[in-house]
Amino acid sequence: MTAPARPTGAWDLSEDQLAIRNAVDAGMKKFPLEYWREADRTATFPHEFFAFAAAQGWLGLAMPTEFGGSGLGISEAVMMMEAIARGGGLSAASAVHMNVFGTNVVVKHGSPQMRQENLPDIVAGRMRVAFGVSEPDSGLDTTSLRTRAVRRGSDWLVSGRKVWISTAQVADKILLLTRTRDPEPGEPKDAGLTLFFTDLDRRHITVKEIEKLGRAAVDSNELFIDDLLVPDRDMVGAEGRGFRMLLDGLNPERLLVASEAVGIGRAALGLAVDYAKERHVFGRAIGQNQGVQFPLADSYARLESAWLMILRGAALYDQGRDCGAEANIAKLLGGEYGFEAADRAMQVLGGYSYAKEYHVERLWREVKLCRLAPVSPELILCYLAERKLGLPKSY
Ligand SMILES: Cc1cc2nc3c(=O)[nH]c(=O)nc-3n(C[C@H](O)[C@H](O)[C@H](O)COP(=O)(O)OP(=O)(O)OC[C@H]3O[C@@H](n4cnc5c(N)ncnc54)[C@H](O)[C@@H]3O)c2cc1C
The missing domain is CATH 2.40.110.10 (Butyryl-CoA Dehydrogenase, subunit A, domain 2)
Structure with a gap:
């Protein structure tokens, strides 16, 4: 893959970016929800999926070309991680997350020998x-x-x-x-x-x-x-400079986690919508009731708004501009709305949401993590209060 010409608007997707999402969507079809339910039930690392992701070049998407990567940016990485999470939840996203971006600090600050000895293996999936x-x-x-x-x-x-x-x-x-x-x-x-x-x-x-x-x-x-x-x-x-170097990677990391949360929220929403069309109660589809439609439509809107903030933060980062506020807001909105969408999906499925067969409960359990880590909503609000509102630092 070559570096795509990015659109000037922060939220328009280029044809290349859409092509990445379509390719990942197609690849994720090989790993249906049943595959992930079984991996979750047996607590087994998804080795086949990991190998597939490596073979597709997904692990190296945002890695420099000199180490075997595609040299693309965070704008493309969020597209990919959203699609991976939408296909397989956090079970899928977390399996590859570290290879995709976690070693960015080595890319930026590692010695030439460290980079040469390790990055090609990380890109190829030979090293975790x-x-x-x-x-x-x-x-x-x-x-x-x-x-x-x-x-x-x-x-x-x-x-x-x-x-x-x-x-x-x-x-x-x-x-x-x-x-x-x-x-x-x-x-x-x-x-x-x-x-x-x-x-x-x-x-x-x-x-x-x-x-x-x-x-x-x-x-x-x-x-x-x-x-x-x-x-x-x-x-x-x-x-003595380790923390400073990790800080470099904090904003893109938040954007990636946000994109994973949005992907899971969308997956749960999709399952809830399908169910709402099919499940008949009191003689009609439950999706015909506004009481069922409104929370789902509201979640759709909220996930879209989080996604726009993710794309904006990613575009700024890729342009070498400050994206601290955008990355934090994206993480806040992605985590909150992703979890909310999964929670609302649980409600729409009623008692069946509690059955593993319907998949929503796994997404709900998994997306909760996107609210807790790597940074909590409370600490993001502390950051925004201080940096954007000029209030005293509170922690
Ligand atoms: C499944 C999972 C996987 C993880 N993977 C990794 C990993 O691979 N590597 C790794 O290093 N870490 C990992 N983590 C750790 C994760 O990054 C931490 O859990 C996260 O940073 C929160 O830290 P903590 O749980 O110690 O919370 P604490 O720091 O103990 O905070 C507890 C709560 O207090 C709130 N709080 C604290 N101070 C304030 C304040 N001033 N104002 C308001 N609220 C406040 C926080 O928001 C939070 O809700 C993982 C965690 C989980 C659950």
């Missing part, structure tokens, strides 16, 4: 990477994390705990945020946080799966890190 930031006592307040990396000759010795680390059951590598020194007086709290891209060495990292509400096909785990020896060459960028 976990993202090791959250800790038991440090979620949204990232800078309070306690995992320590201590100098040992030319290497580092890492010990600590991480929590919720997704795909660690199947990952080969981990992006690991650690503290290498405490901030000096007057320095910001993130000074001294250092990022490594290193082997997920199971001799020194115990991985314990967390039983969770949804997305069972893509594992999340507690990590117990005990004297993990990390070579100096595995450091990403400069020592």
Whole structure:
């Protein structure tokens, strides 16, 4: 694929972008809802889907061409992730999410050797990477994390705990945020946080799966890190600057999660609409009642508005312009409206919504996560209150 000429309007889709969505839609048909229900029931990573995504070039869509990617932007990546999530929910999106964009920090700040040795494998699906930031006592307040990396000759010795680390059951590598020194007086709290891209060495990292509400096909785990020896060459960028580098990727990450939430909301809406046409109660289709139509039509409108904000944020990012507010608003709206659409779909299916056979309950369980992580609606509102309304910082 070559880089498409982007339309000047932030929300018009170019023919190339539409072609990407159509191609992903067609590909997702090979993995029907029954495939995902089974992956969820058996808590099995969707290896066939992952291999298919790699073969289609989806994993490398936003990766530079020199490493085997297509060199496209976030505008194309949100199109793809929306379509993947609309086809398979978060079970599908989370299986590929890290490969698609999670290693952007390595693309931007990794050494030439680190990039050359790893990025082609990530693009080709030969390597899976976990993202090791959250800790038991440090979620949204990232800078309070306690995992320590201590100098040992030319290497580092890492010990600590991480929590919720997704795909660690199947990952080969981990992006690991650690503290290498405490901030000096007057320095910001993130000074001294250092990022490594290193082997997920199971001799020194115990991985314990967390039983969770949804997305069972893509594992999340507690990590117990005990004297993990990390070579100096595995450091990403400069020592003590790890958090700053991760911040670079925050806005596109929010746009991608928002697009996944919108995709799931649309999938649930579609199932509810089909059901509302077919289910007859009191002698007529339930979809003939405005009480059933209105919440669905309202969700349709809300998802469209979230989608426009996603496209606008992505267009700004791809043009190298500031998209902080747009990315945060997109994440807020995508998460809220995506969940709301799935919740309303549950109501329309009535008692049958509770049956796994009808698929909506899985989408509902999965899309809840898009409200919780990687950033909560509350923290987004804190950001908007401070940055857009000029109110005092509240956290
Ligand atoms: C299934 C799953 C997969 C995940 N995968 C990964 C992964 O791969 N890698 C990784 O590093 N992390 C991962 N996470 C972790 C995720 O990023 C965190 O759960 C998220 O950042 C929230 O952190 P927390 O749960 O510790 O919430 P906390 O920071 O403990 O916050 C709890 C609640 O308090 C609210 N709150 C806190 N402060 C304020 C305030 N000042 N004003 C208003 N409200 C406030 C928050 O909004 C939130 O609702 C995953 C989480 C889940 C559930």
